Amino acid sequence: MRTRGLLAVLLILATLTGCAQSVDPIERLGKKAAERVRPHGPDAGPPHRRWGLTAPLAPAPTRPSRPSGPLSGSPGGTALPPVVDHVPTRDRVVFLTYDDGAERDPRFVDMVRDLRLPVTMFLTDSVVGPGYGHFARLRAVGAGLQNHTLDHAALRGLPYTGQRAEICGQQEKLHARFGVRPRLFRPPYGTYDTTTLRAAADCGITAVVLWRAAMGPADLTYTRGTHRLRPGDIIAVDPDESLGPTLRERTTRLLRRIQEQGLTVARLEDYG
Numbered sequence: 001m002r003t004r005g006l007l008a009v010l011l012i013l014a015t016l017t018g019c020a021q022s023v024d025p026i027e028r029l030g031k032k033a034a035e036r037v038r039p040h041g042p043d044a045g046p047p048h049r050r051w052g053l054t055a056p057l058a059p060a061p062t063r064p065s066r067p068s069g070p071l072s073g074s075p076g077g078t079a080l081p082p083v084v085d086h087v088p089t090r091d092r093v094v095f096l097t098y099d100d101g102a103e104r105d106p107r108f109v110d111m112v113r114d115l116r117l118p119v120t121m122f123l124t125d126s127v128v129g130p131g132y133g134h135f136a137r138l139r140a141v142g143a144g145l146q147n148h149t150l151d152h153a154a155l156r157g158l159p160y161t162g163q164r165a166e167i168c169g170q171q172e173k174l175h176a177r178f179g180v181r182p183r184l185f186r187p188p189y190g191t192y193d194t195t196t197l198r199a200a201a202d203c204g205i206t207a208v209v210l211w212r213a214a215m216g217p218a219d220l221t222y223t224r225g226t227h228r229l230r231p232g233d234i235i236a237v238d239p240d241e242s243l244g245p246t247l248r249e250r251t252t253r254l255l256r257r258i259q260e261q262g263l264t265v266a267r268l269e270d271y272g
C-alpha cells in the first residue's frame, strides 16, 4: 500500500516535471537559435559553428581573377575614378562592406578574426569619434579601412572646396591614426556628382564604391538588377542596430545567404 502510494506520487511528479519541460517549445527553439549565434558558448566548437554557420566559409581564390579591374583607376591622373557597385569577375566571391563606424562591438572583432572574414570598413571621423581603437583592432585582424568623409555630409551639389575638405580631411585622419592612405571612397548616402569624383581623385582615391545589395534588418535588398547575389557583388551591411538584429547577427544571416548561393567572401581591396 505504502509502496503503491509512493509510486503514484512519483508518477504525478514525473508528469508535472515532464509538463514543465515541454512548455513552450517555440521558446526553447528560439533559445537554441540564439545559442547558435552566441560565440564561446558551452558548445563552442569550430569557428564557423561558433558564429552560427553550418559549414566553414570557402577560402577566396589566392589569385583573384580581375579583368582590367574597374577599381584600378589612375591616382593623380586626369581620369575621374570609376563608380562601382559590382566587380566583374568569374570568381564566385562577393564583398562585405560596413559604413560609418558607429557600432563597436568587441565580439565583432572576434567574429572577423575567427572566420578570417575579409571586410572593408568605410569610416566617418565624426561617427567613429573616440572609437578608433576598435578599428585598429579590426585592422589588426585583417579589415580594410577606407574613407567615408569627415562629417557624413551629403556631398552632391556642394562646392568643390567643401567636398575636397570632407574627403581629403578624412584621408589625413586615417593616415594619422593608422598610417594608411585609403584608395576607396564611399560617399555618404551613396549620393555624389562629378565634383565629388574630381575631389576624390585629387585626394588620391582610385574608386568610388557603392553597393548592389544591402543587408538590412530582415534580409538582402538590391539597388538594381537581378534579386539574387551574383559573383562580384558589393554588399553593404546596414550598420543601424537600433532596429532589429545586431551587426554580428546580420553578418551571420548574410553569410548563410552567401553560402546558400555557392559563393564566398573575398577582400575588396584584392580586386582593385
Ligand SMILES: [Zn+2]
Residues within 6 Å of the ligand: 099, 100, 148, 152, 188, 189
Ligand atoms: Zn554612412
